[in-house]
Ligand SMILES: [Zn+2]
């Protein structure tokens with residue numbers, strides 16, 4: 429289990445900021461009397477398309493077979509059993525995902541994790557997770573950014589769902605190229621076998637909720653889930669803020 433330093437500091441900064449009236453929304457900066465997010469942003473962040481693929485969390489049509497992978501899912505199965513998302517990579521959710529990687533995005537990621545867990549509690553607990561594990565950044569990128577947005581999301585989820593967080597269960601063994609402009613095939617090659625489990629004892633026999641910000645091809649979550657399964661995790665399910 430990890431210490432809480434980055435969030436303690438940024439929550440302290442938030443507390444100081446809230447002494448200045450009025451408090452402001454973390455995503456749109458509008459003055460708001462609500463906690464952390466204004467009413468419009470809460471609506472935007474928590475309203476999702478009703479039909480999603482249970483395997484990759486992609487949007488599907490209303491008549492899609494809910495028990496089968498969708499047309500976007502790879503032919504070979506994912507190493508995670510199912511995937512849930514907070515929303516589609518568009519509008520308020522997309523803005524929040526981009527802001528999480530900016531300076532001061534650490535607190536936004538943490539609060540977004542709390543909001544997600546508050547609004548989708550049943551969906552997130554449906555797979556009965558016993559521990560929450562974030563997808564790690566490579567140590568060099570983490571050092572550059574100062575935090576890992578997936579870890580802060582996971583921290584917010586863990587606190588609200590009252591589940592243990594294993595923030596450093598996984599390690600990214602090499603720096604990978606930024607994936608934004610890569611083809612699907614290149615994305616799979618880029619993250620192949622990039623993850624390793626630090627301590628199998630922390631995940632062995634447990635149902636793991638694997639947390640990341642965005643799922644595009646599912647390659648990152650697949651290889652992270654595969655490493656966890658190979659270390660003895662009983663099940664791995666993926667939870668992402670946005671499906672692209
Ligand atoms: Zn707002």
Ligand SMILES: [Zn+2]
Nearest residue numbers: 481484498501
């Ligand atoms: Zn799918």
